Amino acid sequence: MTILVPILGDQLSHNLASLRAATPASAVVLMMEVAEEATYVPHHPQKIALFFSAMRHFADELREQGWTVDYVRLDDPANTGDFAGEVARAAQRHCATRIVTVAGGEWRVVDSQQTWAERTRLPLTVLDDDRFLCTIEQFAGWAKGRKRMIMEDFYRIMRRQTGLLMDGDQPVGGQWNYDQENRKSVPKGHRFTPPLRFAPDAITTEVMALVAGRFGNHFGSIDGFSWAVTREQALAALADFITHRLAGFGDYQDAMVTGEDVLNHSLLAPALNLGLLSPLEVCQAAEAAFHAGTAPLNAVEGFIRQILGWREYVRGLYWFAGPDYTARNHLAATRPLPALFWGAPTDLKCLSQAVDATRRNAMAHHIQRLMILGNFAMLTGTNPAEVHRWYLAVYADALEWVEAPNVIGMSQFADGGLMATKPYAAGGAYVNRMSDHCKSCRYDVKQRTGPTACPLNSLYWDFLARHEDLLSSNQRLWRMYDGWRRFAPDEQVRIREQAAGFLEKLT
Numbered sequence: 001m002t003i004l005v006p007i008l009g010d011q012l013s014h015n016l017a018s019l020r021a022a023t024p025a026s027a028v029v030l031m032m033e034v035a036e037e038a039t040y041v042p043h044h045p046q047k048i049a050l051f052f053s054a055m056r057h058f059a060d061e062l063r064e065q066g067w068t069v070d071y072v073r074l075d076d077p078a079n080t081g082d083f084a085g086e087v088a089r090a091a092q093r094h095c096a097t098r099i100v101t102v103a104g105g106e107w108r109v110v111d112s113q114q115t116w117a118e119r120t121r122l123p124l125t126v127l128d129d130d131r132f133l134c135t136i137e138q139f140a141g142w143a144k145g146r147k148r149m150i151m152e153d154f155y156r157i158m159r160r161q162t163g164l165l166m167d168g169d170q171p172v173g174g175q176w177n178y179d180q181e182n183r184k185s186v187p188k189g190h191r192f193t194p195p196l197r198f199a200p201d202a203i204t205t206e207v208m209a210l211v212a213g214r215f216g217n218h219f220g221s222i223d224g225f226s227w228a229v230t231r232e233q234a235l236a237a238l239a240d241f242i243t244h245r246l247a248g249f250g251d252y253q254d255a256m257v258t259g260e261d262v263l264n265h266s267l268l269a270p271a272l273n274l275g276l277l278s279p280l281e282v283c284q285a286a287e288a289a290f291h292a293g294t295a296p297l298n299a300v301e302g303f304i305r306q307i308l309g310w311r312e313y314v315r316g317l318y319w320f321a322g323p324d325y326t327a328r329n330h331l332a333a334t335r336p337l338p339a340l341f342w343g344a345p346t347d348l349k350c351l352s353q354a355v356d357a358t359r360r361n362a363m364a365h366h367i368q369r370l371m372i373l374g375n376f377a378m379l380t381g382t383n384p385a386e387v388h389r390w391y392l393a394v395y396a397d398a399l400e401w402v403e404a405p406n407v408i409g410m411s412q413f414a415d416g417g418l419m420a421t422k423p424y425a426a427g428g429a430y431v432n433r434m435s436d437h438c439k440s441c442r443y444d445v446k447q448r449t450g451p452t453a454c455p456l457n458s459l460y461w462d463f464l465a466r467h468e469d470l471l472s473s474n475q476r477l478w479r480m481y482d483g484w485r486r487f488a489p490d491e492q493v494r495i496r497e498q499a500a501g502f503l504e505k506l507t
């Protein structure tokens, strides 16, 4: 009796449900590098290298623990190129009698898993992925029948459920949320402690050469790869963040600084999403820092909210919203993705900084993703499906369950408000307040019209005007529409002509 245990690239956890359900004596673990996963979008080369290297390291760790691991490499001449083909081949190779696996993290992969039983004519058990703090069913029970799914409401339930930062039934410090304290701008000359990086070892170096050879034409640089590829490294990265950057996480959470890629962000999302770290242990490490007095409450609460709140919330929403979520287009946006997203030159400093960080690191921090890149895509009326595919491709932490709600819902308002209560739209004033980019930008952030006016200003008003029918009844946009209506009619015309001129050149 041989149980075949396929483990996917984002299931690199030693306590995975399928490993708990089998024993080394009765099972063969199957891990597969397959072309379909490497190309369903043109992933950043660092992202592919991260998955392959972490998978190869994980396979070695399992072997050390006594598991038999059948690891199919991308360049294996017999590789069929997809999960279903490789599961079928392995089932034959090992005369498997049963397949036990953990549910994939996105609809596309779950669909593939459903074909495995028929392809192999073997009994198939698909176990729930229990590496999250909220189950898909629990979220659906909470979400069902609600007009709006407010993250803050969900977060409080999760705080009570896990006991994180709780004092009995009440939040530690008396407040649930310290976001008001987390919007500081960075003082001039402030120095950020750089994150712990990991030099590529022999396995990663081999994978990087493979990726450069096969996927060198994808957007992004493989040089500078320094991601944690093992649990041991991921734990070291977590400890480094807790010691050196967590204390300042809250203060500058929404800040952007020219030439600073990381600020006080943790860079832990790739390790979390691959399964090298668990969300609970990361939250507990932050909570311990608060109790030890090494990090203030605003930082620790803010950080825990991102993981216990946002991360669990978007995962629940992804499965709750259904497989057609990524096709939603509430604002009927049709523009093709502007070439600047793929590195074409742009004079907008905020955009060039964010795209360049993405190209170099397969990473951009939250506010760059939301308020620079996402905002620009939404203001320019870019097709959300194209925006979604871009985000899914370029970030090391991008898996559809977490990327799609953030892009389709939070940043593009393409789900019509299922996730966000209003579109995250901003003009140049926001960028100027939260960053130092405007100081060295060729555009003048104070101007709405004219040859040197910051394009974000006219685009912002044009966006509001374009969607007045759909958006002006939203209570949270009342002040913005009031601002628009205060412009004299001829100024409104000038602003919209300015936006049209920019958009024409963009196309």
Ligand code: FAD
Residues within 6 Å of the ligand: 264, 265, 266, 267, 268, 269, 270, 272, 273, 303, 306, 307, 310, 311, 312, 314, 364, 365, 366, 367, 369, 370, 374, 391, 395, 397, 398, 399, 402, 403, 404, 406, 407, 410, 411
């Ligand atoms: P930190 O700022 O240090 O935050 C700590 C952790 O909180 C992160 O590691 C992450 O696990 C979690 N987190 C924070 N914000 C969110 C959020 N909105 N949703 C889910 N988890 C969150 N995150 C991804 O993991 N994968 C994605 O593909 C992804 N795409 C995004 C696209 C857009 C348009 C936006 C606005 C956000 C996206 N995010 C995504 C959320 C967030 O930007 C990243 O998790 C974060 O930038 C990763 O860097 P970090 O680990 O340094 O995060």
Ligand code: DLZ
Residues within 6 Å of the ligand: 007, 008, 009, 010, 011, 032, 033, 034, 035, 037, 038, 039, 043, 047, 048, 051, 104, 105, 106, 109, 399, 400
């Ligand atoms: C992202 C990715 C890539 C690039 N390659 C592989 C792969 O070759 N084999 C694999 O098992 N997983 C890979 N992944 C991650 C999968 O796409 C991920 O497991 C699914 O999206 C399921 O959530």
